[in-house]
Amino acid sequence: MSRIAERFTSLREQGKKALIPYLTAGDPQADATVPLMHAMVKAGADIIELGVPFSDPMAEGPVIQRAMERALQHHVSLSQVIDMVAEFRKQDTTTPVLLMGYLNPVEIMGYETFVQRATQAGVDGVLLVDLPPEEAEDLLSHARQNGLDTVFLVSPTTTQDRIKRLSAASSGFVYYVSLKGVTGAGHLDVGEVLKRVGQIKAETELPVGVGFGIRDAESARRIAEVADAVVVGSALVRLVEANLTSPQQAAQAVADLISSMRKEMDAISPRSAAKMHNL
Amino acid sequence: MAQVKYNYPDERGHFGPYGGRFVAETLMAPIEELTAAYHEAMADEDFLREFDYELKHYVGRPSPLYLAERWSNEIGGARIYLKREDLNHTGAHKINNTVGQALLARRMGKSRVIAETGAGQHGVASATVAARFGMQCVVYMGQEDIERQAINVFRMKLLGAEVVPVTAGSKTLKDALNEALRDWVTNVDNTFYIIGTVAGPHPYPAMVRDFQAVIGREAKSQMQEMTGQQPDALVACVGGGSNAIGLFYPFIDDEQVALYGVEAAGHGLKSGEHAAPLCAGKPGVLHGNRTYLMEDSDGQIIHTHSISAGLDYPGVGPEHAWLKDSGRANYVAVNDEEAMQAFHDLTRIEGIIPALESSHALAYAAKLAATMDKEKTIVVNLSGRGDKDIHTVAQREGITL
Numbered sequence: 001m002s003r004i005a006e007r008f009t010s011l012r013e014q015g016k017k018a019l020i021p022y023l024t025a026g027d028p029q030a031d032a033t034v035p036l037m038h039a040m041v042k043a044g045a046d047i048i049e050l051g052v053p054f055s056d057p058m059a060e061g062p063v064i065q066r067a068m069e070r071a072l073q074h075h076v077s078l079s080q081v082i083d084m085v086a087e088f089r090k091q092d093t094t095t096p097v098l099l100m101g102y103l104n105p106v107e108i109m110g111y112e113t114f115v116q117r118a119t120q121a122g123v124d125g126v127l128l129v130d131l132p133p134e135e136a137e138d139l140l141s142h143a144r145q146n147g148l149d150t151v152f153l154v155s156p157t158t159t160q161d162r163i164k165r166l167s168a169a170s171s172g173f174v175y176y177v178s179l180k181g182v183t184g185a186g187h188l189d190v191g192e193v194l195k196r197v198g199q200i201k202a203e204t205e206l207p208v209g210v211g212f213g214i215r216d217a218e219s220a221r222r223i224a225e226v227a228d229a230v231v232v233g234s235a236l237v238r239l240v241e242a243n244l245t246s247p248q249q250a251a252q253a254v255a256d257l258i259s260s261m262r263k264e265m266d267a268i269s270p271r272s273a274a275k276m277h278n279l
Numbered sequence: 280m281a282q283v284k285y286n287y288p289d290e291r292g293h294f295g296p297y298g299g300r301f302v303a304e305t306l307m308a309p310i311e312e313l314t315a316a317y318h319e320a321m322a323d324e325d326f327l328r329e330f331d332y333e334l335k336h337y338v339g340r341p342s343p344l345y346l347a348e349r350w351s352n353e354i355g356g357a358r359i360y361l362k363r364e365d366l367n368h369t370g371a372h373k374i375n376n377t378v379g380q381a382l383l384a385r386r387m388g389k390s391r392v393i394a395e396t397g398a399g400q401h402g403v404a405s406a407t408v409a410a411r412f413g414m415q416c417v418v419y420m421g422q423e424d425i426e427r428q429a430i431n432v433f434r435m436k437l438l439g440a441e442v443v444p445v446t447a448g449s450k451t452l453k454d455a456l457n458e459a460l461r462d463w464v465t466n467v468d469n470t471f472y473i474i475g476t477v478a479g480p481h482p483y484p485a486m487v488r489d490f491q492a493v494i495g496r497e498a499k500s501q502m503q504e505m506t507g508q509q510p511d512a513l514v515a516c517v518g519g520g521s522n523a524i525g526l527f528y529p530f531i532d533d534e535q536v537a538l539y540g541v542e543a544a545g546h547g548l549k550s551g552e553h554a555a556p557l558c559a560g561k562p563g564v565l566h567g568n569r570t571y572l573m574e575d576s577d578g579q580i581i582h583t584h585s586i587s588a589g590l591d592y593p594g595v596g597p598e599h600a601w602l603k604d605s606g607r608a609n610y611v612a613v614n615d616e617e618a619m620q621a622f623h624d625l626t627r628i629e630g631i632i633p634a635l636e637s638s639h640a641l642a643y644a645a646k647l648a649a650t651m652d653k654e655k656t657i658v659v660n661l662s663g664r665g666d667k668d669i670h671t672v673a674q675r676e677g678i679t680l
Contacts (some may be wrong), residue, residue, distance in 0.1 A: 059305075059461075059462045077577035077579075079576065099330035102564075103301060105578035105579070107563055129303050130301045130302055131301060135301060152304070153303065161308065177305065180467055
């Protein structure tokens with residue numbers, strides 16, 4: 001069983017939902033990343049989503065775009081991001097790490113090399129925003145052989161047929177994008193999320209995580225009531241951006257937000273969590 | 280040997296290993312909707328008739344084919360014919376495609392169109408058809424380009440478009456494209472994205488080619504009429520590559536016709552400051568398709584340079600990538616200085632001020648013609664007129680207007 005699957009199983013046994021914070025690797029500089037990952041785990045993160053900087057991040061809103069630009073000022077590469085995960089693993093062998101990024105850096109490294117290096121470093125899964133399953137055959141075959149989970153996005157515009165295809169290509173969990181638009185935008189419609197999570201669950205046994213638009217403890221709790229995992233990105237990156245000169249203060253602010261989300265999410269009664277699992 | 284007809288892309292939009300659909304999941308549904316609408320429209324005689332009508336009465340087609348006799352004599356080689364896309368409404372080939380896509384948008388019931396633009400030509404062509412068909416229009420343009428192309432920005436505004444400055448990344452065309460994709464992902468329900476070149480996710484490369492192929496079809500019959508035969512070579516500049524594909528496509532199966540795509544060598548291919556992914560880049564994935572890119576060893580897209588804003592793009596249409604690998608077309612590069620020389624030559628010798636983009640094609644055609652016999656013929660796509668570039672030319676030559 002992969003580290004991601006194990007984590008979801010153990011959370012389910014405890015009647016808890018997964019909290020998945022995002023950070024852009026190398027933002028604002030390379031040596032800030034691993035300490036921030038540890039701080040996230042300490043504050044209650046279950047899985048870390050680590051963004052790989054790309055020069056043309058088409059699905060990102062301005063907050064994550066700026067984070068990637070900061071990282072790229074120091075030329076933080078995919079290769080370095082993989083090394084960061086190896087560094088993180090020296091102290092933490094249990095928290096799953098999911099790389100999130102765009103296809104081109106992986107394409108240039110080569111699918112086979114990427115998958116081998118990533119798994120050796122202790123990366124557990126990969127999500128490539130601009131790689132739909134139709135184009136993912138090569139990556140999928142290398143990932144399956146090496147036990148790397150592949151997470152695909154389902155969006156508000158995805159048809160039921162495609163949900164089936166995306167679920168089949170996914171392992172670890174399925175990621176539902178809760179709104180039309182870029183990261184960090186818009187307002188959540190929890191009723192709509194509930195409905196779409198149900199449609200995904202009709203196609204797969206995999207846990208369903210929900211991201212885009214979750215910014216505080218309250219919205220994290222509302223999503224945790226209807227999904228297996230809550231992904232938080234721009235709200236955390238914004239805190240890094242607000243504390244560019246002090247990595248310690250940034251880590252503290254990030255940890256505080258994660259703790260408050262953790263607390264709210266864990267306050268959901270086990271009954272409502274169980275109800276969710278039976279959807 | 281039986282002739283196998285050129286038949287690309289495949290059903291999923293692949294030209295060999297290139298093309299495809301590399302987009303965020305939210306865009307898959309609108310892209311599938313667009314693909315279906317495009318196939319339906321291209322099979323619908325009413326749609327094609329309407330498109331032809333607009334091309335004739337609004338754009339002013341067919342555009343003339345002109346023998347540049349004095350210039351050809353001066354070069355002393357093959358005779359050079361110019362396909363006068365500069366005489367179209369709005370002054371470039373871009374309008375052929377925007378008319379086609381606007382008709383498709385109307386057919387799909389989309390009331391809002393968006394576009395990206397570099398030099399502003401595609402933005403102007405999009406704003407023009409939006410005015411013509413009564414649609415809301417938003418054009419994304421890099422902050423740097425807005426400053427360089429003030430006149431086109433004002434033209435778009437006069438036409439009723441909203442011009443949104445893009446301040447992310449390198450603040451140029453590629454970033455405008457990113458921003459347009461972000462708009463589309465947010466407003467998929469009522470918005471049609473008019474991409475200006477033969478790049479982007481399938482069906483854009485094929486669709487834009489089909490709307491631009493009128494250039495090559497006309498050139499083919501005009502050459503037959505004027506010379507009684509087909510040309511020996513075709514030459515066109517390649518940024519994204521829409522004017523080149525428009526000219527080449529109807530000739531691809533005529534293997535005796537040589538095809539030359541001319542990229543921008545900027546300060547020279549060796550300087551690294553250029554916009555020539557086919558000549559000096561390598562394959563990768565950007566803006567929804569796999570193609571040759573200007574990128575570093577980490578897969579980050581790098582800064583490009585060309586004196587001509589319309590060629591200043593780090594990617595290229597996937598069909599060109601395939602025509603290169605398959606050997607059907609040749610790709611070469613011309614630097615800023617050579618393009619400037621051709622700009623002046625055509626202006627002084629033929630009384631035609633070409634766009635700096637087209638000047639790259641002219642510069643290569645002059646070199647090529649010099650190596651060919653006088654009985655041979657070359658068709659150059661004069662893709663746009665150069666009025667928009669006179670400030671750039673003056674500035675380069677130290678002249679204050």
